[in-house]
Amino acid sequence: MLRVLGQPASINVRKVLWTCAEIGLPIEREDWGGDTRAPTAPGFLALNPNAMVPVIVDGTQVLWESNTICRYLAAQHGRVDLLPNAAGERAKVEQWMDWQIAELNPAWRAAFVALVRGRPVPADEVAASTAQWHRLMALLDAHLGDGRTHVCGEAFTLADVVLGLSANRWHHTPLAGRPGLPAVAAWLARLAQRPACRLHGLNGVA
Numbered sequence: 001m002l003r004v005l006g007q008p009a010s011i012n013v014r015k016v017l018w019t020c021a022e023i024g025l026p027i028e029r030e031d032w033g034g035d036t037r038a039p040t041a042p043g044f045l046a047l048n049p050n051a052m053v054p055v056i057v058d059g060t061q062v063l064w065e066s067n068t069i070c071r072y073l074a075a076q077h078g079r080v081d082l083l084p085n086a087a088g089e090r091a092k093v094e095q096w097m098d099w100q101i102a103e104l105n106p107a108w109r110a111a112f113v114a115l116v117r118g119r120p121v122p123a124d125e126v127a128a129s130t131a132q133w134h135r136l137m138a139l140l141d142a143h144l145g146d147g148r149t150h151v152c153g154e155a156f157t158l159a160d161v162v163l164g165l166s167a168n169r170w171h172h173t174p175l176a177g178r179p180g181l182p183a184v185a186a187w188l189a190r191l192a193q194r195p196a197c198r199l200h201g202l203n204g205v206a
């Protein structure tokens, strides 16, 4: 059975859990990271030298990096609805997944660790991170407001998984000056109709 290493309070672990639930994949999940076992343990480092969760073990295949894992699982199980085969359609899904991890994720870091984790961060860094996070979420709102029901059009894809979790985090972080983003709110309500989203997409902000 597929092993998923990582505790479910982690947003990156929840990407994998949500994807597994969409596919209907049985898994064995093991607690690593956060307040559970430290991923610096030698046995874990042998699987992921970055000492981070999630990691999956699928037979002889060991993978880390949450978005890569989600793409692997969709491809391995022939879920072309979640990750299309056609190059152009697939690139659109990957574009938004890469945007999540390369642009949105670094933007929120200072605000998130200060306001949710309670770590000391200079106020100007929190303000800059908050402004950038709002700016990128407004970009997503404008995209979603352009007549589409999901990030890549009418169909639910992996882009909705990783951005849905990100939007949920934005929604629950106590940020100053939060703009109203009606298209993001409508899309989150749409995602919440999915059982897999209700299981893994809406719980927790960490």
Ligand SMILES: N[C@@H](CCC(=O)N[C@@H](CS)C(=O)NCC(=O)O)C(=O)O
Pocket (backbone or CB within 6 Å): 010, 011, 012, 013, 032, 033, 034, 038, 039, 051, 052, 053, 054, 064, 065, 066, 067, 101, 206
């Ligand atoms: N780019 C990596 C980032 C993974 C990451 O930041 N994982 C965090 C949890 S969300 C982690 O392992 N932190 C260390 C810990 O929990 O001990 C991915 O997307 O998988």
